[in-house]
Amino acid sequence: MTRVAGFLFLATILVSPVPFGAIQAWAWGPMVIVLGLAATAFACSKEMKAFVNEWHARLGLPLLGFGAVLLWIFVQGELFSALAPGSGARSGSSLIADVPDSLFRILAYGLVFILAVALGRSRTFAEVAMRLFALGGLLVALYAVFSWQLTPERLLWTRKEIYHGFATGTFLNRNTFATYAGLVLITITAIILAQRPRAENVSGPGFARRFVPYFVMQLERNWFWILAWIVVVFALLLSGSRAGTLSTAAAMISLLLLMGRSKAGDVPSRHRWMRRLKAPAIAVFGMLAVYFAGGDVLAARIWEGGLAAQASERLELSEVALRALADSPWTGTGLGTFPQIFAIYRPPHLTLQPGSEFVHNSFLEVTLGLGVPAALVFYAVLAYCAYQCFRGVRRRRRGRVFPALAAAATILAAMHSLVDFSLEIPAVAMAYAFLLGLGFGQAWRRDLARGEWIDANVRFGDL
Secondary structure: OHHHHHHHHHHHHHHOOOOHHHOOHHHHHHHHHHHHHHHHHHHOOOHHHHHHHHHHHHHHHHHHHHHHHHHHHHHHHHHHHHHHHHOOHHHOHHHHHHHHHHHHHHHHHHHHHHHHHHHHOOHHHHHHHHHHHHHHHHHHHHHHHHHHHHOOOEEOOEEOOOOOOOOOOOOOOHHHHHHHHHHHHHHHHHHHHHOOOOHHHOOOOHHHHHHHHHHHHHHHHOHHHHHHHHHHHHHHHHOOOHHHHHHHHHHHHHHHHHHHHHHOOOOOHHHHHHHHHHHHHHHHHHHHHHHHHHOHHHHHHHOOOOHHHHHHHHHHHHHHHHHHHHHOOOOOOOOOOHHHHHHHHOOOOOOOOOOOOOOOOHHHHHHHHHOHHHHHHHHHHHHHHHHHHHHHHHHOOOOOHHHHHHHHHHHHHHHHHOOOOHHHOHHHHHHHHHHHHHHHHOOOEEEOOOOEEEOOOOOHHHO
């Protein structure tokens, strides 16, 4: 039953980007059903009891907070439905129609996280899952590159209506594709880092001992993943997403610094900074090389001069959201109701066109939907899980790549969410929850003598 659960779970994660990022109910609805079947299969397996015994304390706090948020979304629906008949236009009571969809979506993301933690306790499963996710992302990136070159006016089986001249992969929006490609790129980077050769094993003068493993031995051992890395970088640049590329670069550097710090304990202090900065410097050099080789699309967007106008437009959207939030800071307007909110609060003099669906700031949009108290609880749950991943990187020796990857994915998602809505797309949200769950599940070290998991606070010298 555990294998059935793992198969259904990974199949859902891999398939989710294909139908336009699973933004339509006919796409994400069946995925939620399959996730439910995977959870049922795992609950019926022999691993369920061990999982509960080992993880009830570590998952208790985030599950309590997440359950409170789900309960509040349900209460919102009941409360607003009760007020609907006699309420005014600005009360938000008529906006609850989209809340059930949002409730099921956020429940699915939570289920992805729990299954990733439960199944990712096995390092073997975590390694296989990480590689399968990277391969699935590579296929999406390959489709993005080839479709941009060969069928620029087509998106899967439909005609592309927007973003002509840009690579969007299997997504409707180029920024959403950039976030997904960024998550795939840091995953491939983590795979390469996890099996990189040691410089100490290379003979020769100092320069060769430090840099040869990153080029010659790495190319010989990881040639496939290095080629995959280059393909995904090309696809990311062809998306033309400035914020997506910047967020990915920041996440990449963070991942390399986290991995470098965890390896620097036994290195003499005079060499630690060189060792920590060596991998980030090489990665930045590689991205710049790929950029100058094929980054014309992104370069054109950077220098086109429309950044100020776009920033002004998004500030207007934020102003609309803030005015609505000021009217209902405690109860919110319902998760996923911004299109209706925009229609109500949009002043006539704004240059924005009617029908805006997103605030282009996920933090502000979620706060508007849930209300300030519930949104703070939701953010606290995510922050707790990310914090445990950072701790896992600092304390673990084996398997530290998984919490490091989860921490880097959190940085990428958080940075891009400040200016866009990628995490509100099911496929991207599932990918992030998947990586965060794997990292959380590997943030503790197992005491093989006793068969128990040890908190990441315990230093290895104390064992």
